[in-house]
Amino acid sequence: MDASSTNFATGSSSRSFSFKVVLLGEGCVGKTSVVLRYVEDRFNDKHVTTLQASFLQKRINIAGRRIQLAIWDTAGQERFHALGPIYYRDANGAILVYDITDKDSFEKVKTWVKELKKMLGNDICLSIAGNKTDLESQRTVSTEEAENYAALVGAKHYHTSAKLNHNIEELFLDLSERMVSISEGQQRKPTTRRNVVVVENSDTSASVPESNKTGCCG
Ligand code: G3D
Ligand code: MG
Numbered sequence: 001m002d003a004s005s006t007n008f009a010t011g012s013s014s015r016s017f018s019f020k021v022v023l024l025g026e027g028c029v030g031k032t033s034v035v036l037r038y039v040e041d042r043f044n045d046k047h048v049t050t051l052q053a054s055f056l057q058k059r060i061n062i063a064g065r066r067i068q069l070a071i072w073d074t075a076g077q078e079r080f081h082a083l084g085p086i087y088y089r090d091a092n093g094a095i096l097v098y099d100i101t102d103k104d105s106f107e108k109v110k111t112w113v114k115e116l117k118k119m120l121g122n123d124i125c126l127s128i129a130g131n132k133t134d135l136e137s138q139r140t141v142s143t144e145e146a147e148n149y150a151a152l153v154g155a156k157h158y159h160t161s162a163k164l165n166h167n168i169e170e171l172f173l174d175l176s177e178r179m180v181s182i183s184e185g186q187q188r189k190p191t192t193r194r195n196v197v198v199v200e201n202s203d204t205s206a207s208v209p210e211s212n213k214t215g216c217c218g
Helices: 032-041 103-120 133-138 143-152 169-187
Strands: 014-022 053-062 067-075 093-099 126-129 154-160 197-199 215-218
Touching: 014 032, 032 053, 032 126, 032 169, 032 197, 053 093, 053 126, 053 169, 067 169, 093 169, 103 126, 103 143, 103 154, 126 133, 126 143, 126 169, 133 215, 154 169
Parallel strands: 014 067, 014 093, 093 126, 126 154
Antiparallel strands: 014 197, 053 067, 053 215
16 A cells, blocks of 8 residues: 555645555664564563554654655564565665664665665755664663764764653654655645645544554555
8 A cells, every 4th residue: 555645634724645654674673673672662571563564654744734644664674685675665765773772773864865866856854863772781882973974964863762762753753744845835836746645624533543553565
């Protein structure tokens, strides 16, 4: 399913947005944990994944705007270097996760940034998450280096701990705000508008269930 084309109804005169967000990064850095913490507020539960990839949905409101996030998590293909463009195709935002105790995982973030910029240009909003801050004493990636790199490539950098629920909400909120800004900018220039679905009507019946749900990309 192309998550970014999900359509849903809005209430009153508010505007609605539907965004696809992908999680990228080396295996074991905590991608699944970050998503599960954000969407379901759980940690270290066994997550049922599909053969391909799965996404969880989350609805939020920002300043009167209703936003539906389809947050895509891998099924572990990154461990076999088998994560192809079909996964991040049409994404409005990407969260590149590394483990602050694992320097290689930070280098992998750089590889993903290059790949995304090459394939999707500058339209995609990027966030970089240095995860596992509860393991600060084992840190091998310096904060300065990570933040400088993020600034260089136009990404926002967050330090997170899925375990302690630190900065997870802030990470997604900031990304959502930036995706809305880009989308609203694009609406003023219709010719450059990409894959964001914006619905503006007065129908209050929602075509997508309020509850979070999983799905597979098929
Ligand atoms: P992935 O989806 O990137 O492969 P996972 O990563 O979410 O499966 O997490 C990999 C391991 O890191 C898991 O431990 C998980 O509990 C742990 N982890 C995730 N986030 C954090 C965090 O913020 N702090 C700490 N200390 N650990 C974290 P296991 O033991 O199940 O392999
Ligand atoms: Mg995972």
